[in-house]
Amino acid sequence: MMKQIEGSQGIAEAVALCRPQVVCAYPITPQTHIVEGVGAMVKAGALQHCEFINVESEFAALSVAIGASAVGARAYTATASQGLLFMAEAVYNAAGLGLPIVMTVGNRAIGAPINIWNDHSDSMALKDAGWIQLYAETNQEAADLHIQAFRLAEELSCPVMVCVDGFILTHAFERIEIPTQPQVDAYLPPFAPVQQLDVDNPYSIGAMVGPEAFTEVRYLGHQKQIEALDVIPRIAAEFEAAFGRASGGLVRPYRVEGAETVVVALGSVNGTIKDVIDAVRDAGAAIGSITISSFRPFPLAELHGLLAGAARVVCVEKSLAPGLGGVLASNVRMALRGMAVPVYTVIAGLGGRPITRASLADVFHLAADDKLDDVTFLDLNHAVIAQQLALADRDRHSGPIAENLLKALNPGLVRAKPQDERPKP
Amino acid sequence: MTDDTALQRVKFYQTGTRTVGNRLLTEDDRTVQASMGRSNAITSGHRACQGCGEALGARYALDAAMRAADGRLVAVNATGCLEVFTTPFPETSWQIPWLHSVFGNAPAVATGVAAGLRMRGKTDVRVVAQGGDGGTTDIGFGCLSGMFERNDDVLYICYDNEAYMNTGVQRSSATPPTARTATTPALGDAPGNVFGTGKNMPRIAMAHNIPYVATASVSDLHDLEAKVTRAMGICGARYIHVFVPCPLGWGSASENTVLIARLAVECGLFPLFEAEHGDVVSVGKIRRRVPVDDYLRLQRRFAHLFRKGAEDRQRIEAIQRMADANITRYGLVDAEDDQ
Numbered sequence: 151m152m153k154q155i156e157g158s159q160g161i162a163e164a165v166a167l168c169r170p171q172v173v174c175a176y177p178i179t180p181q182t183h184i185v186e187g188v189g190a191m192v193k194a195g196a197l198q199h200c201e202f203i204n205v206e207s208e209f210a211a212l213s214v215a216i217g218a219s220a221v222g223a224r225a226y227t228a229t230a231s232q233g234l235l236f237m238a239e240a241v242y243n244a245a246g247l248g249l250p251i252v253m254t255v256g257n258r259a260i261g262a263p264i265n266i267w268n269d270h271s272d273s274m275a276l277k278d279a280g281w282i283q284l285y286a287e288t289n290q291e292a293a294d295l296h297i298q299a300f301r302l303a304e305e306l307s308c309p310v311m312v313c314v315d316g317f318i319l320t321h322a323f324e325r326i327e328i329p330t331q332p333q334v335d336a337y338l339p340p341f342a343p344v345q346q347l348d349v350d351n352p353y354s355i356g357a358m359v360g361p362e363a364f365t366e367v368r369y370l371g372h373q374k375q376i377e378a379l380d381v382i383p384r385i386a387a388e389f390e391a392a393f394g395r396a397s398g399g400l401v402r403p404y405r406v407e408g409a410e411t412v413v414v415a416l417g418s419v420n421g422t423i424k425d426v427i428d429a430v431r432d433a434g435a436a437i438g439s440i441t442i443s444s445f446r447p448f449p450l451a452e453l454h455g456l457l458a459g460a461a462r463v464v465c466v467e468k469s470l471a472p473g474l475g476g477v478l479a480s481n482v483r484m485a486l487r488g489m490a491v492p493v494y495t496v497i498a499g500l501g502g503r504p505i506t507r508a509s510l511a512d513v514f515h516l517a518a519d520d521k522l523d524d525v526t527f528l529d530l531n532h533a534v535i536a537q538q539l540a541l542a543d544r545d546r547h548s549g550p551i552a553e554n555l556l557k558a559l560n561p562g563l564v565r566a567k568p569q570d571e572r573p574k575p
Numbered sequence: 576m577t578d579d580t581a582l583q584r585v586k587f588y589q590t591g592t593r594t595v596g597n598r599l600l601t602e603d604d605r606t607v608q609a610s611m612g613r614s615n616a617i618t619s620g621h622r623a624c625q626g627c628g629e630a631l632g633a634r635y636a637l638d639a640a641m642r643a644a645d646g647r648l649v650a651v652n653a654t655g656c657l658e659v660f661t662t663p664f665p666e667t668s669w670q671i672p673w674l675h676s677v678f679g680n681a682p683a684v685a686t687g688v689a690a691g692l693r694m695r696g697k698t699d700v701r702v703v704a705q706g707g708d709g710g711t712t713d714i715g716f717g718c719l720s721g722m723f724e725r726n727d728d729v730l731y732i733c734y735d736n737e738a739y740m741n742t743g744v745q746r747s748s749a750t751p752p753t754a755r756t757a758t759t760p761a762l763g764d765a766p767g768n769v770f771g772t773g774k775n776m777p778r779i780a781m782a783h784n785i786p787y788v789a790t791a792s793v794s795d796l797h798d799l800e801a802k803v804t805r806a807m808g809i810c811g812a813r814y815i816h817v818f819v820p821c822p823l824g825w826g827s828a829s830e831n832t833v834l835i836a837r838l839a840v841e842c843g844l845f846p847l848f849e850a851e852h853g854d855v856v857s858v859g860k861i862r863r864r865v866p867v868d869d870y871l872r873l874q875r876r877f878a879h880l881f882r883k884g885a886e887d888r889q890r891i892e893a894i895q896r897m898a899d900a901n902i903t904r905y906g907l908v909d910a911e912d913d914q
């Protein structure tokens with residue numbers, strides 16, 4: 151049924167259609183509406199045979215999911231930002247144990263400075279924890295990916311993180327097609343665990359493994375992700391056949407035929423990127439883009455094929471590897487082995503800064519002339535940075551950087567302290 | 576249970592003290608451990624140190640829980656000595672389904688196990704979670720409090736050896752004053768751990784108003800079994816705090832584990848009691864009260880209190896006052912018996 155609903159509600163309804171048996175909730179913006187939505191369905195009786203557990207932390211949320219999954223129950227939770235880092239130890243643990251938990255990450259920046267807005271720092275921090283990571287481009291895809299995620303997770307016995315841009319998707323009201331229960335039941339079979347705590351067949355799960363087999367355990371975790379490179383397109387194709395619309399998959403190229411410049415990005419920003427591409431293509435620029443839907447496993451071969459004819463690649467990414475540049479760009483370079491194609495990094499949208507069509511058009515234009523820096527911070531306020539650097543030069547006790555920057559941005563809002571009132575260092 | 580474990584010969588644990596031996600009791604009154612039908616939840620061959628109180632306590636607790644649950648039991652384990660000495664893969668001492676996730680999340684994992692079992696219709700299967708004092712009173716404290724507060728159907732057992740043993744005897748919030756650990760060395764003016772710190776986990780558990788809280792000791796294994804059995808008869812969050820001497824960490828002779836545990840009870844430092852819904856409902860009376868000296872002297876972690884010619888009476892007396900306070904608070908000694 152087509153509904154005009156909030157992204158979070160769409161996700162909640164999709165998750166409920168997957169018949170989760172244990173759902174753990176802990177509030178953190180911008181993910182909260184999702185678990186609230188599932189909780190309301192459990193409370194109202196719309197979602198039956200499901201236990202909704204209000205836990206005391208994200209670490210507990212995922213730990214409860216681990217316990218539930220280990221007895222063969224379908225388990226789900228959602229988090230974001232600080233919450234994802236707070237549960238980091240359990241994130242690795244769930245993957246190491248091979249438990250097919252599905253978790254939504256409502257992508258949000260990580261503090262300090264504390265910031266509730268969207269970027270990808272959170273999921274990127276845990277990109278190598280062994281989870282499959284899918285990124286949604288639209289609210290429809292966000293809902294659809296959850297249905298695929300349970301299939302994928304359970305088929306491979308591997309946890310799946312569905313990354314959904316905070317606010318941009320989680321809080322946007324859009325038209326979403328919500329499938330029917332019989333449709334989802336036909337697509338998603340009941341969970342048949344490969345291992346479970348069973349009193350009739352007792353064994354130990356999670357015991358210590360030494361150097362003699364640890365590498366092999368990790369290798370098999372890697373193999374599972376490689377296998378997912380085949381499984382993801384297959385279940386996406388089956389999804390399209392069953393539900394009548396394309397969602398997910400590994401990558402989605404857009405107007406890459408004959409493109410000299412190819413933009414690569416994750417998540418909702420691809421919508422804006424496509425708008426810009428349409429505009430500048432019409433003005434004669436040879437440009438296209440690729441949406442990466444599966445970041446882990448990383449679709450090296452698909453990218454290699456799609457980028458074969460490109461003269462340059464521009465990665466627009468919402469996270470920063472300080473001291474290096476872009477995480478996405480480093481990964482994309484792996485796909486370009488043996489090809490002399492420059493890969494530019496555009497760090498954009500950090501902490502929720504809007505990524506505008508005008509700014510993107512500018513950097514794409516510079517890129518087309520190969521005049522872009524290796525690492526570019528989109529819309530960086532150079533004046534404010536110069537001011538802060540000068541202040542730090544002048545005064546050893548220059549104080550908290552974040553406050554200084556905001557004062558510089560808002561002259562007159564805060565009365566400057568006379569020099570002699572400042573505390574002496 | 577496999578055939579060879581069922582056939583394993585029953586061993587009698589020699590207590591060597593004033594307790595009534597099993598053999599004087601009727602079949603029904605004997606310990607679970609003394610029965611041919613015990614489950615050997617943790618079977619022999621594990622790697623615990625000789626005289627390990629934790630191994631002893633866990634074995635009795637789990638076999639009692641197994642009997643109470645009719646063999647339908649799942650155990651969750653925090654990281655720590657118990658987890659390490661009962662494994663690693665491919666060897667395991669666990670004859671029951673057992674899960675280890677990480678150090679600080681055993682109570683939450685157990686919540687998930689219980690919920691998952693319920694949702695799968697396996698309502699007859701019970702859940703025990705367990706951890707050391709560090710895993711319980713420090714790093715797992717948040718998860719434990721959450722599990723208590725939600726009154727999840729989990730029996731949590733803390734094996735308290737008063738330090739982080741598995742990492743080489745570091746101080747935890749269960750380490751007593753003056754005890755030497757690797758991070759509270761016996762150096763300086765006030766050697767060992769300081770006074771006035773630490774937390775009382777059983778009382779904190781009681782403050783959650785959960786249906787059942789008990790303390791127990793490997794000095795009274797009958798009592799430990801009885802408390803586990805009682806706990807298993809109750810639904811909701813339950814907590815048992817078991818005193819388990821650690822010969823390695825405490826610097827005590829391995830044959831003294833049960834004796835030291837008994838002296839801790841008899842001097843008053845480790846009170847035995849049961850509480851229901853936040854109120855103490857029974858206490859284990861001290862039959863033969865002893866000064867704390869008797870307990871402390873047997874352990875090298877307190878050796879600095881008893882230096883030849885320089886006994887630290889002041890601090891020993893301070894410990895005695897802690898024991899006396901417990902005796903008063905819980906009424907551990909009947910007036911006429913007080914010596």
Ligand SMILES: Cc1ncc(C[n+]2csc(CCOP(=O)(O)OP(=O)(O)O)c2C)c(N)n1
Nearest residue numbers: 655656678707708709710738739740741742
């Ligand atoms: C998050 C985390 N921090 C630290 C450790 C290291 N560690 C493993 S076991 C352990 C000590 C366990 O002490 P306790 O819970 O008292 O159990 P015991 O070994 O004394 O029985 C520590 C500190 C760990 N595994 N995980």
Ligand code: SF4
Nearest residue numbers: 623624627656821823
């Ligand atoms: S160090 Fe202590 S707790 Fe650990 S196995 Fe040895 S005696 Fe037992």
Ligand SMILES: [Mg+2]
Nearest residue numbers: 707708738740
């Ligand atoms: Mg300990």
